[in-house]
Amino acid sequence: MQDISEQFATFKDCLARRFIGQPAAGADDTSDLNDFILYLADEVWPFLPPVLREASYDARDKLPNADTISLDNTPTSFVDTIVSYGLSSDNDAAVEFLRRTVHDYITQTSAPPPPWGTTRTETCELCQRAVPLTYHHLIPRSTHTKVLKSKWHPERMLNSVAWLCRPCHTAVHHCATNIELARNFHTMELLLEREDLQKWKGYAAKQRFGVIQRK
Ligand SMILES: [Zn+2]
Numbered sequence: 001m002q003d004i005s006e007q008f009a010t011f012k013d014c015l016a017r018r019f020i021g022q023p024a025a026g027a028d029d030t031s032d033l034n035d036f037i038l039y040l041a042d043e044v045w046p047f048l049p050p051v052l053r054e055a056s057y058d059a060r061d062k063l064p065n066a067d068t069i070s071l072d073n074t075p076t077s078f079v080d081t082i083v084s085y086g087l088s089s090d091n092d093a094a095v096e097f098l099r100r101t102v103h104d105y106i107t108q109t110s111a112p113p114p115p116w117g118t119t120r121t122e123t124c125e126l127c128q129r130a131v132p133l134t135y136h137h138l139i140p141r142s143t144h145t146k147v148l149k150s151k152w153h154p155e156r157m158l159n160s161v162a163w164l165c166r167p168c169h170t171a172v173h174h175c176a177t178n179i180e181l182a183r184n185f186h187t188m189e190l191l192l193e194r195e196d197l198q199k200w201k202g203y204a205a206k207q208r209f210g211v212i213q214r215k
Pocket residue numbers: 124125126127128129164165166167168169204
């Protein structure tokens with residue numbers, strides 16, 4: 001039975017982001033990425049430790065370390081699917097794939113919510129959902145010195161931002177390093193030309209949970 005919690009939605013997003021970054025994730029196989037990721041997440045979620053399934057910012061101190069957590073119970077349906085899609089070479093690698101996904105999930109669920117006043121509600125420039133947004137520096141701040149020194153972009157462009165929802169913002173940073181973003185993906189148009197972000201966009205647009213909401 002499908003879990004409808006926010007944690008499940010977050011885990012599913014983490015899985016989708018891992019998946020779209022893989023060269024084996026061919027377009028034909030993922031014509032309905034959402035169904036595929038939902039299937040995978042559904043298979044493995046009940047077998048994750050309860051403390052993970054209840055992860056939140058408030059409970060962040062209880063969260064285990066993804067590197068040492070036991071994933072011995074990972075169901076064969078999950079492992080077999082990961083291997084048969086060429087996402088991992090063997091069963092051990094499939095469990096490692098899951099471990100990296102769990103790592104992303106722990107990072108995301110334990111992150112503080114965006115401070116009030118730094119979000120605004122309209123539509124995300126990537127998935128087009130009307131959800132609270134964060135701003136993404138199209139030329140990440142940590143790269144500004146290098147950008148100017150290397151004359152990649154004029155100074156006036158340094159502070160351009162895109163308004164993205166939390167999951168899309170994470171997806172953007174997941175697909176390229178800050179230097180790559182600064183140099184080659186410094187506009188929304190360039191980001192949207194990426195195949196992995198197109199896949200992500202198609203997936204994200206279907207999700208109910210747009211952003212971590214705190215009660
Ligand atoms: Zn979005």
